Amino acid sequence: MKSIASGYCHFLALSNEEKPRVYGWGDNLNKQLGFNSYKNDPKKPTLIKSLKEENIEQICCIGNCSFFLNKTTNILFGCGDSRNGMLGKPEFTGEYANLQKLHENVANVFGGHSDHTLMMKTDGKLYGFGLNQDGQLGLGHKNNVFQPTQIKLEFPVEDISKIRIAFLLTSILTNDGKLYVTGSDIKTGLGSDLTEFTQYPKFKNNNTIIKDIDCGWDLFAILTQDNEIWVQGKFYDFNCEENSLVIRKIQTGTNLTNELSTYNQMKCCDEDLIYFFFESNSYLTQDLEKLLKNGYFSDCNIQNIPVHKILIETRIGKTFDLIKKYLESNCKLNEIQDLLKWIYCDQMINSKRTNEILNHFGIQNAQKTKLLKNDLKQLLFNEQTSDFKLVVKNEEEDDDDDEEELYIHKFILAARSGLFLNMFQNIEENFQKVKDYSGKSLETIELLISFLYTDELPITADTDKEFIKEEFEDIVEYYQLNPTIPMIGYF
Known part of the structure; x- marks a missing residue:
């Protein structure tokens, strides 16, 4: 699967195929899965056949609604409960809608734990519609909106890095690490009568850069560039009371216990869970x-x-x-x-x-x-940029003296292999090539060097994976690679 999405009680999944297919399961009472009435509440992922001719590249759930975006035609499809304008079509007010073509010229759609939606159109403008009783659309008022209405911001739309939506709150993170919010303080305590996007919070350190944000139903979380984690709303931990309306720091970059040193991303689930994704050096x-x-x-x-x-x-x-x-x-x-x-x-x-x-x-x-690995691919076996040659016996040739010269970069092989480092440190500076004495085939050495440059193995459907696995179990130890155990995870 390429991606999944969840609403109040239903789920969508998008397949990872050349022409993706969309599946749905869960509650279909409001036709939010786009199925006919006889296919209510499927218990397992079921193909949404009405979308099979569409090139759907994005799926999104909002409460009891579903959205499907064809990014080739920029047409947004949708279905579900539209009583508060969640589908952005006034003619559907108070009704349940089957799968419909909703909006054209759509570049992106954003939803979350909410009954309101934000939408980026191909004109480069941001629009909102749906429930707005607490100003969560940032339109300057608290009236529900039944069709896409442009949201005016104090910064250019192209500066938006991320949009995250809670039940009564909408948040925007900009490329320069600033956070803007609008909506109610009932659940999160972010302020009173926020009907327009306002920069928040005010850290004591004015140079604080925010790296990631996310929202649960009643929870808002911030991850800073300094690896600090701040939360607000209904969140349970050992130091704070539940449902605190005061933003507080629950983690700092200096007291991490995990061996992986940097949080890269986080995900909030409802009101009392945050998942953290670690940024690990390869x-x-x-x-x-x-x-x-x-x-x-x-x-x-x-x-x-x-x-x-x-x-x-x-x-x-x-x-x-x-x-x-x-x-x-x-x-x-x-x-x-x-x-x-x-x-x-x-x-x-x-x-x-x-x-x-x-x-x-x-x-x-x-x-x-x-x-980095994509840039290093440009250097792989590149004669014009190489500064050294590795001489390997070509076993496919009948001539015992026939050898192949592989163009390499001495500093890359020295960084990645203890054997090559020792070898290069102990040869004359004027040497331009060295012979490989491992006894491995040319094919194996080429695989090794490809791995040293990219951390990847060129595995395709036709690759003999067992051959690669057996070869690399020996190579890891012989060439003193990092890690010093077989790289089983690559096969």
Whole structure:
């Protein structure tokens, strides 16, 4: 499955296929599953056949309603209870609707633990409709809205990073880590008569950057860039009373007990549960961090920090001299160090400033569009950028002396393999190639190097997975890889 969604008592699932299919199960009393009356309340995922000709790429549930967005045609379909305007069609008021074409020119739809909906249209504007008795649509009044109405914001719509919706509350997180809310204080205590989006909360540290937000039915949670977790509303923990209307910190970045050091994302469930997703360094980023700390085989420097020219150029997409000149002229040492942390480890320490620097070089939304392993794929077996050759016996040739030369980057193999590190540290600097004496086949060594560059194995439907598994169980130990146990999880 590609994604799932849940309403009050019903569920949707979207398959992960070239042409996704939509399934539904649970309560269908209000036709919120789009089935005919004889298919009430299916107990297991059941195909919604009326959508089979549509290229549905997004599903969303709002209370007793369901939405299905065809992002090819930008048509939003929907069904369910529309009595408070939840479908955004005034002619359906007070009725139950079967599956309908609801709105055109829709780019995105947002829902949650609520009876109100937000919708982004292809004109780049944000619209809301549905229950609004507590100002949760941010329209400046408290009247229910039966058709999409534009929401006016004090910041550009393109600055929106995330929208999360509670029962009587709507929250927006911007790209620069600021939070705006509108709605009632009955459940969350965010303030009185918030009928328009207002920046909240006011942290003592004005430089606090918010990384993630989420809402339950009566719960609102904030995750900051410093790994602090703040909650408000009905939440149970050992330090606070239930249903506290005061925002309070329940976790700090210094008292985490989990071995994984950084919270990356969270998800709220109803009123007293939060799930946290950890941001774990991959083996690739762990190993390349050694390069940053130890400067193995560096060939240049920025502010006296040893770096690797080809890696810098590949990640930034500009010539090294241009990058070096700009950084040394316009950035503080700690800002350069933060940028290098992203280049080598895919980590944003000061995301706002690092993104500003990357934006200067034409890189937008780097954390989503510029993954380290994808950039390293450009270097894999690349003759133009390589600085070394690994000589491997080609067993497919009859000639015993026939060998293959693989183009590699010495610093990458040294970072990832203890064997290669020892080897490269003990050969003459003027050597341009070295022979592999593992006795493994050319195919196996190519798989190894692909893994060292990307943390991935090129597995397809035709791959002999048993062969790869057996080979890698030996390779991990022989080449002193991280981890030092067989990578069974890859098969």
